[in-house]
Amino acid sequence: MKRTPLYDEHLRLGGKMVEFAGWEMPVQYSGVVAEHVAVRERVGLFDVSHMGEIWVTGSSAERALELLTCNRVSALYDGKAQYSALLNDQGGVIDDIIIYRFSSERYLLCVNASNADRDFEWLVSRNTTDAVITNVSAEYGQIAVQGPRAIELLAPLVRSCDLTQVKSFHFVETEILGTNVIIARTGYTGEDGVEIFVPSSKTVDIWRLLLEHGEPYGVVPCGLGARDSLRLEAALPLHGHELAPDISALESGLGWIIKFDKGEFIGRQALLAQREQGLKRKLVGLFLTDAGIARQGDTVDSIDGRGAVGVVTSGTKTPTVQRALAMALVDNSVSTVDTKVSCVVRGRTIGAVVVSLPFYRRAR
């Protein structure tokens, strides 16, 4: 199993290690609920070094990425980041990614850990330009600092720029402790915060600095458990759950990043045809109305005897919303808010109702 540069730190901090996408990662330290609440109320630190990083460079980089990804790459400018996806020819999602533009000839792609190698091979195999594509995942550690006090914690450590001026989905190249880092105002928790790309060899130093310096701000290290409950409340999709190669990007709610009018890109033809024929399924939110928790793979049934009308993609009871909730891919016939359905949980039928997403939205 692979380990991030912070493996020994996790052990020292009492992290409970589990296998995730081929990596040995902490699922929790003090407890999922305490860590989740810390991020909503104060600030939490996540090791996300398992995420993959891929450079796309050269004078054809923009043209290459317009074809390889579905969002409008030409809308980016230096210092701007963009949520996007790699689609297959059927319009399914190979991976969801963030693209960072450093210059018109240098773009960094941040991809999911479980998909990094596959993404890289796919990008190379489908690149029709002379853009150079390099997998640099091993060179970077990544630390996410998330929560309402994240910027306050970080600002004094970053002297060469004013972090408060870095807007959402923007990034800066700067220094922490004399180390060159990339700080992006992005995250996966539904809170304000940043993701910091650091050289692998310096990840431990910066992690320790953030923990030590963050103490007065109430910082806690957070594991994958809290990361999952936080992203679920914010209805941020997770590859392998809401997003998958056999689920259309339109059905899984990525329509807002699919720019049909930008010209050809992989998956465009299939998605155009689907849009014309009308979509059959939709990603919705559910609140369970009876006691129980629906989880990925549980069937969603209609309540009028039509049988299965969908499947749960993620579900749990979360600490902030404090309700059993789920995201589910369901038939259009039951996708309207307030529609009553049921979930089959270990053979038991539990009532549920369709609600609007996200489950949680931070006050701004």
Added chain:
Amino acid sequence: MDFPEDYKYTKDHEWVQMSGDVATVGITEFAQSELGDLVFVDLPKVGASVKQHGTMCVVESTKAASDVYSPLTGTVASVNDALTADPGLINRTPYTEGWIAKISGVSVAEIAGLMSAAEYKALLGK
């Protein structure tokens, strides 16, 4: 980790405390720490028959659902309704307020076959 001396234990990490011929059952400190913060307990039904090592109820963390096995054969005499509102009682006080059910009509032979605190600790390697 704490394992009360006067309790009995199973290899599946449940505990039993006898009071007359009624067994109070729950999960051990070790079990709760492995499961993490519990957010839902699907309590057994009062009056239900349970079999030793058969599924008695389900406890759920944010991440997963886990079966809790009955340490003894018998009938569910009462359940800890406080767990419905606060499943975290199992995490905080697994041996007292975190009890799950009381089982009546249990067999002396089955009780004799359960582990002592020392045996359970040995099983965990503690």
